[in-house]
Amino acid sequence: MDEHQIENLLDEFEDEIWGGNSDDDLDLDENKNDENECSDNTDTEQSSADDSDTELQNSCSDISYHESDDDLPLTLRNKYFIGKDGTKWARRPPNQRVRTSKVNIVVEKPGVIGDAKNANCIVDAWNLFFTNNIIENIVACTNIFIQVNIRSKFGRESDARFTTVQEMKALFGVLYIIGALKNGHRSTKDMWSSDGCNIDILKCAMSEKRFLFLLRCIRFDDIRGREERKKLDKMTHIRKVFDDFTMNCKKSYALSKYVTLDEKLQSFRGRCPFRQYMPNKPAKYGIKIFALCDSVNCYTSNLEVYVGTQPAGPYSVDNSAASITKHMVNIIYNSGRNVTMDNWFTSIPLADDLLKKKVTIIGTIRKNKREVPPSFASSKNRSVFSSYFGFSNNKTLVSYKANKNKIVILISTMHHDKQIAQVNKEKLKPEIIMDYNRTKSGVDTMDYMTENYTVARTSARWPLTIFYALMNIGGINSQIIYQANTKNKISRLQFLKTLGRELMEEHVQNRITIPAVRIEVKSSIRKYFNVQQLQESRVKASGRCSFCERSKDRKTTKVCTTCIRLICRDHLISVCPDCYASV
Known part of the structure; x- marks a missing residue:
């Protein structure tokens, strides 16, 4: 033989x-x-086997x-x-001379990068993603909408007054606190009520009427040129804010060795040109958003909204799975990282293309x-x-x-x-499946975390729904940055409540000096925001007493230390410091 x-x-x-x-x-x-799932009840299963590489x-x-x-x-x-197309798959593995392939050597240390390293307080970490430029743009677009479409419908200009950066941050703070308390579907009338079942801190920032007015008017683009922009981009209503936010996510944190690519469905049942129906998702109907997340801590580094076929122009892109995947992971090209994905994204040609860019994959x-x-x-x-x-x-x-x-069939360019x-x-x-199960849930976990303390409220406007999604993701990313910089472990609930308070603080300190604000509201501001001394100013040195009849026309220079209203000697009440402190 x-x-x-x-x-x-x-x-x-x-x-x-x-x-x-x-x-x-x-x-x-x-x-x-x-075909989407890889294991029999292995979503959260941990192997008790010896991890030595024994066949x-x-x-x-x-x-x-x-x-x-x-x-x-x-x-x-x-x-x-x-294979059916003649592809040959060898039964024997190739000879491996080294334990770690050259393409899997990560050259960048994962963690906080750039200016994000200086964010040592909660609101500073949040400001990395929602910069002053983003908020100023939102304020400008909102004021334009108020001027063009709203003010003419109100008899008094004060009922439709313009907003400011401080007030917009306070609005976001109110939304975070409502989300942290899981009151997203609770009526505003109930939350601002005076029956003792309200959320007392909300009225420190604004009234219920003002809250609803701002949610009605908030805009993310200039409505005056929207119709022309819509001819090139279906998502023009929030394109600039979305792109700026995504860019800030990319430049603030370096992902770990394992990342996850998947989609999430932001619940929405209103009119939208690219609303999707996904029967396997809890929401069923909504806006599909692709996300690239760290498999370890669920930090979101890249986002893309699926808008279907765009008009011819700069925003017209290929919506094939391979094209979307390359666009989403191009930020980790030549980094030695591995991407875990499901069978909607995975294909053999894609695996070859990403391997040339020193990116490996594991996917069903x-x-x-x-x-x-x-x-x-x-x-x-x-x-x-x-x-x-x-x-x-x-x-x-x-x-x-x-x-x-x-x-279950998987392809891997990381295992040999x-x-x-x-x-x-x-x-x-197989070890391939074990690694897939360990790294596949980055986006799903991020989605669960956002829905657990969501800021989203029922809305018929899809741009606002997308912005709610950005706020939720920004809340998670900022907590990851904060904890990495300070080594201070804090629960998500406590983080969101503190974030909401810090976003409201500057606005409420200005609000307490406004004479028209009610006494009980000012008392709440002193209680929750520890305002010890009010720096208040009056336009006039003297004026008519606020409590005397107009016919008396009694002038005075004394004011109430709480509401800053003018008061004469006849209506002045003497209170000792101890009694005043207990008020």
């Missing part, structure tokens, strides 16, 4: 099937899409070949799995892809928990039988071997 015959004989008996022989069904979540090998099982393999020589069939892949061998998609003649491996040009394809009728993890006494699972 010559060497060639011996090699063929060995190839025929090579053990390519990994896993146990148990036919027991696993507890699966039947509501999840089989576990079981007895051979016969492999059922698709009839398309029949025309191939026997030796070629034994060495390769063949659909069974109907032409590069996938038919035997990888079939569950016949395979034992539960068994795995097939195929290797081709720095790519590893694995087919895992999760239960009796479920096959047949490592198997022992999950429990019977269950075995």
